[in-house]
Amino acid sequence: MTITNPGGLGQWTEERRGEQAGQKVATMRVWRGDATGGRFEEFEVPFEDGEVVLDILHRIQATQASDLAVRWNCKAGKCGSCSAEVNGKPRLTCMTRMNIFEPGAPITVNPLRTFPVIKDLVTDVSFNYEVAKKIPPLKTGPPAGPDGHHRMFQQDIDRGQEFRKCIECFLCQNVCHVIRDHEENKAHFAGPRFFIRLAELEMHPLDTEDRTNLSQDAFGLGYCNITKCCTEVCPEHIHITDNGIIPLKERVMSAKYDPISRVIRAIRRKK
Amino acid sequence: MIERETHTYDVVVIGAGGAGLRAAIEASGNGAKTALVCKSLLGKAHTVMAEGGIAAAMGNVYAEDNWKVHFRDTMRGGKFLNNWRMAQLHAQEAPERVWELENWGALFDRTPDGRILQRDFGGHRYARLAHVGDRTGLEMIRTLQQNLVGVGQVDVFMECTMVELLRDDSGAVCGAFGYWRPTGEFISFACKAVVMATGGIGRAWKVTSNSWEYSGDGHAMALRAGAELIDMEFIQFHPTGMVWPPSVRGLLVTESVRGDGGVLKNKFGDRFMFNYVPDLFRKETAETEEEADRWYKDHSAARRTPDLLPRDEVARAINSEVKAGRGTPHGGVFLDVSSRLPADVIRRRLPSMYHQFLELADVDITKEPMEIGPTCHYTMGGIRAEAETEAATIPGLFACGESAGGMHGANRLGGNSLSDLLVFGKRAGEAAAQYAAGTSGAPSVPETQVTDAVRGVLGPFERVEGENPYVVLQDLQEMLHNLVGIIRTEGELKEALEMFHSLKDRASKVRVTGTRAYNPGWNTSIDLRNMLMVAEGCTKAALLRRESRGGHTRDDYPAPDPEFAKINHAVRYENGEVTVTATPLPQMPDDLRQIVEENPE
Numbered sequence: 105m106t107i108t109n110p111g112g113l114g115q116w117t118e119e120r121r122g123e124q125a126g127q128k129v130a131t132m133r134v135w136r137g138d139a140t141g142g143r144f145e146e147f148e149v150p151f152e153d154g155e156v157v158l159d160i161l162h163r164i165q166a167t168q169a170s171d172l173a174v175r176w177n178c179k180a181g182k183c184g185s186c187s188a189e190v191n192g193k194p195r196l197t198c199m200t201r202m203n204i205f206e207p208g209a210p211i212t213v214n215p216l217r218t219f220p221v222i223k224d225l226v227t228d229v230s231f232n233y234e235v236a237k238k239i240p241p242l243k244t245g246p247p248a249g250p251d252g253h254h255r256m257f258q259q260d261i262d263r264g265q266e267f268r269k270c271i272e273c274f275l276c277q278n279v280c281h282v283i284r285d286h287e288e289n290k291a292h293f294a295g296p297r298f299f300i301r302l303a304e305l306e307m308h309p310l311d312t313e314d315r316t317n318l319s320q321d322a323f324g325l326g327y328c329n330i331t332k333c334c335t336e337v338c339p340e341h342i343h344i345t346d347n348g349i350i351p352l353k354e355r356v357m358s359a360k361y362d363p364i365s366r367v368i369r370a371i372r373r374k375k
Numbered sequence: 376m377i378e379r380e381t382h383t384y385d386v387v388v389i390g391a392g393g394a395g396l397r398a399a400i401e402a403s404g405n406g407a408k409t410a411l412v413c414k415s416l417l418g419k420a421h422t423v424m425a426e427g428g429i430a431a432a433m434g435n436v437y438a439e440d441n442w443k444v445h446f447r448d449t450m451r452g453g454k455f456l457n458n459w460r461m462a463q464l465h466a467q468e469a470p471e472r473v474w475e476l477e478n479w480g481a482l483f484d485r486t487p488d489g490r491i492l493q494r495d496f497g498g499h500r501y502a503r504l505a506h507v508g509d510r511t512g513l514e515m516i517r518t519l520q521q522n523l524v525g526v527g528q529v530d531v532f533m534e535c536t537m538v539e540l541l542r543d544d545s546g547a548v549c550g551a552f553g554y555w556r557p558t559g560e561f562i563s564f565a566c567k568a569v570v571m572a573t574g575g576i577g578r579a580w581k582v583t584s585n586s587w588e589y590s591g592d593g594h595a596m597a598l599r600a601g602a603e604l605i606d607m608e609f610i611q612f613h614p615t616g617m618v619w620p621p622s623v624r625g626l627l628v629t630e631s632v633r634g635d636g637g638v639l640k641n642k643f644g645d646r647f648m649f650n651y652v653p654d655l656f657r658k659e660t661a662e663t664e665e666e667a668d669r670w671y672k673d674h675s676a677a678r679r680t681p682d683l684l685p686r687d688e689v690a691r692a693i694n695s696e697v698k699a700g701r702g703t704p705h706g707g708v709f710l711d712v713s714s715r716l717p718a719d720v721i722r723r724r725l726p727s728m729y730h731q732f733l734e735l736a737d738v739d740i741t742k743e744p745m746e747i748g749p750t751c752h753y754t755m756g757g758i759r760a761e762a763e764t765e766a767a768t769i770p771g772l773f774a775c776g777e778s779a780g781g782m783h784g785a786n787r788l789g790g791n792s793l794s795d796l797l798v799f800g801k802r803a804g805e806a807a808a809q810y811a812a813g814t815s816g817a818p819s820v821p822e823t824q825v826t827d828a829v830r831g832v833l834g835p836f837e838r839v840e841g842e843n844p845y846v847v848l849q850d851l852q853e854m855l856h857n858l859v860g861i862i863r864t865e866g867e868l869k870e871a872l873e874m875f876h877s878l879k880d881r882a883s884k885v886r887v888t889g890t891r892a893y894n895p896g897w898n899t900s901i902d903l904r905n906m907l908m909v910a911e912g913c914t915k916a917a918l919l920r921r922e923s924r925g926g927h928t929r930d931d932y933p934a935p936d937p938e939f940a941k942i943n944h945a946v947r948y949e950n951g952e953v954t955v956t957a958t959p960l961p962q963m964p965d966d967l968r969q970i971v972e973e974n975p976e
Contacts, residue, residue, distance in 0.1 A: 138892065152620070152621060152622070153620060154619070154620025154621060154622045154623070154735075154736070155620070155621075155622040156622055156735070159622050165845060165895055165896065166843065166845035166846065166849065167843075167845075170843050170844065170845060170887055170888065170889075170894075170895070170896025170897075170899075171887065171888055171889030171890075171894040171895065171896050171897070172895065173892075173893035173894070173895060174895065175415075175416070176586070176587070177415055177419045177420075177421075177423070177424075177586040177587070177588065178419075178423065178424045178586060179586065179623075179626065180424065180623075180626050180627070180731055180735075181727075181730065181731065181734070182423055182424050182510070182512075182513065182727065183418075183419045183423045183424065183586075184419070185415065185416065185419050199734055199735070201734070201735070222557045222892075222893055223557070223892055223893040224893070226557070226893050228557075229416070233416075233417065233524075233533075236521075236524055237524055237527065239525075240525075241480070241521060241522065241524075241525025241526075242479065242480040242521075242525075244478055249489075249490070253474055253477070253490065254477055254478070255488070255489035255490065256482070256485060256489055257485060257489050258484065258485040261482045261485065264482050265482050265507060265508075268482055268507070268513075268514060268517065269510065269513070270517075271423075271513065272418055305480075308480065308482075310478075310480075
């Protein structure tokens with residue numbers, strides 16, 4: 105069901121439309137509701153060249169529905185707060201320019217589907233924060249430098265830095281088919297965001313821990329069948345699959361199935 | 376009793392940016408049962424937007440660098456109004472705090488011999504900023520967040536807004552009251568100490584690099600609880616914010632662009648900064664473009680470029696160029712790195728800027744100059760805190776990071792914020808834990824204060840008519856931009872004070888609809904009160920300071936006045952009024968004064 109001009113403050117009227125003469129007007133279909141259900145509501149919103157979808161959502165708050173729930177912080181693609189699905193595609197609304205849409209065609213905005221809705225465009229992403237708690241943190245050895253500080257070389261940290269560009273927008277988690285339509289998998293699957301976190305720790309020059317088996321057993325790396333949906337939506341253009349997940353899978357393979365390491369493990373167990 | 380969730384802790388840290396995270400880690404590490412409460416999700420606070428780096432005299436690039444030079448640069452950048460002891464502790468302890476981050480997993484860019492690389496920044500004599508491309512803040516907040524979560528001793532309350540501090544009969548802080556944003560349900564903490572780490576108040580200005588969170592909540596809660604703020608007239612306008620298209624006006628363009636070689640030009644292509652070198656920095660600033668360019672290659676061969684003067688100087692210069700008609704079509708000036716560095720170096724050193732301009736402004740910074748202009752960026756003033764412990768002027772309250780005052784004086788140097796968060800976050804967390812350990816008895820929550828706070832926040836739902844809080848907010852932002860902006864006059868400041876009357880009246884009558892669950896309109900109606908209270912303090916302090924110094928420029932008093940160099944303005948909230956009084960600036964000992972006054976040649 106679609107409702108035009110919903111209640112709330114600053115009802116859209118013909119006079120106000122007149123005041124904005126000469127401006128472009130977008131038809132926004134924004135999902136509104138909560139855990140019990142909801143629907144798309146339609147808003148007619150004036151906009152200027154150069155604006156992004158988040159600007160339009162803010163304008164709805166300021167003029168038509170002050171209680172429209174949206175998360176945002178930096179408005180520059182750096183914090184990963186304003187994720188939503190725009191015309192069905194997962195995006196950061198602060199980096200989605202209005203000029204990419206066909207003029208006059210309605211633009212739909214709905215919350216990320218993989219996470220439970222709290223209200224309107226805001227979802228409960230606590231799953232991600234729970235997974236983060238389970239990852240064994242970095243453990244460093246003694247510093248190598250004569251000054252008592254570590255030494256690391258740029259070429260050895262390039263890959264780790266790529267993973268650490270992650271802004272935790274959770275778009276990769278949202279599109280991952282293992283959990284997108286399978287709530288039951290969340291209990292034993294960490295998702296692409298945390299596979300690159302695991303990969304980053306495993307490739308960290310100072311780290312002394314081993315999380316290889318854990319990646320497979322506790323975090324469900326094996327469920328990933330490399331469809332690369334996560335890489336496609338990453339706003340930081342991190343090569344999640346090629347540089348993170350595949351090398352991690354290779355490490356699991358050699359640790360678990362490589363005959364030499366199996367022998368070493370067997371000896372260690374006997375001790 | 377107001378229906379709500381209640382919790383008891385030794386230490387409650389409000390705000391989870393760099394300062395709050397570092398404070399919580401330290402409080403908990405010192406044995407205090409600690410809660411960390413923040414308005415957004417963890418890892419989304421303002422620190423995540425910091426770009427350039429963390430200033431710390433590690434001497435990795437220039438071995439001549441040490442804490443004394445850093446201290447000197449900080450005091451001169453702050454126009455000598457800094458709390459000298461804070462500036463000293465900051466310069467001495469920053470390197471240790473950076474190495475600690477590395478030990479916790481941060482991956483800083485490297486020197487060829489494997490140490491932490493450091494970059495040039497405005498006002499810093501040597502290349503001093505530890506960094507990760509132009510996303511240092513992200514690296515810092517993520518490292519702190521991962522350490523805190525990994526150790527697992529701190530309880531985190533995300534999307535939970537604190538509204539008021541609670542005080543016991545003796546006046547000491549004994550808790551805090553607020554609401555969960557997702558549900559709108561109320562929550563209170565009983566605790567022995569509160570660490571305020573809530574950031575600044577830049578959301579109250581129209582053109583700003585700050586997000587919705589920066590509404591001066593900590594400043595206002597501290598004021599209402601009886602604490603004192605200082606130096607609130609000093610607001611930093613970062614010289615380089617985006618100006619076009621309107622949607623991105625104010626978004627930060629990192630100082631690293633200039634640190635790595637970019638230069639400012641007016642519409643005629645002139646490098647105008649050479650015409651704006653103040654006497655204080657003349658001896659150490661290049662006189663010709665040729666000399667400035669030589670400095671970029673070797674700091675011992677020439678003097679530094681005026682493009683890297685402290686931010687207050689550069690912001691004023693840009694303002695003057697635009698006013699004189701030498702600006703760009705959209706009212707800024709040009710910042711050009713395309714003619715200075717190869718495209719691949721720009722993309723590697725400034726990836727976020729490349730991305731930001733390409734995606735939001737259709738500008739390829741490897742091929743064409745950026746259009747930039749000043750944007751409200753940082754609040755130098757804040758809660759008055761004791762240098763060693765960050766204790767505020769009321770018992771049980773501690774403050775660190777941007778919400779605390781003193782460290783940066785009249786103007787903050789770029790890079791000194793991230794280091795400030797770490798150094799004083801740690802100190803505040805440690806001191807709060809010790810204070811809590813020395814406080815006997817279980818804290819309890821005074822019910823009447825909670826009842827009053829609830830009455831204050833629920834009003835907007837009860838009205839049948841009234842304005843949308845966003846409309847009042849936009850008018851406040853417009854007013855501060857026009858009347859309490861980068862250049863100020865007595866007439867305009869007085870006009871602003873008049874306008875506060877009507878804005879406060881309107882804010883007290885706003886109406887919101889819907890329920891309390893994730894209702895940004897309602898949340899804004901509460902934040903608005905804080906912004907009005909703190910911005911009024913800024914305006915009153917600005918009116919009283921009849922001189923120009925750092926982030927406070929008066930058209931009617933264009934020069935610094937030695938008499939004003941001796942005072943801080945203290946802001947208090949007494950009998951329902953925001954008041955400002957002059958208090959003496961603590962004087963530094965002679966050995967430190969010598970360091971500051973030395974003129975290195």
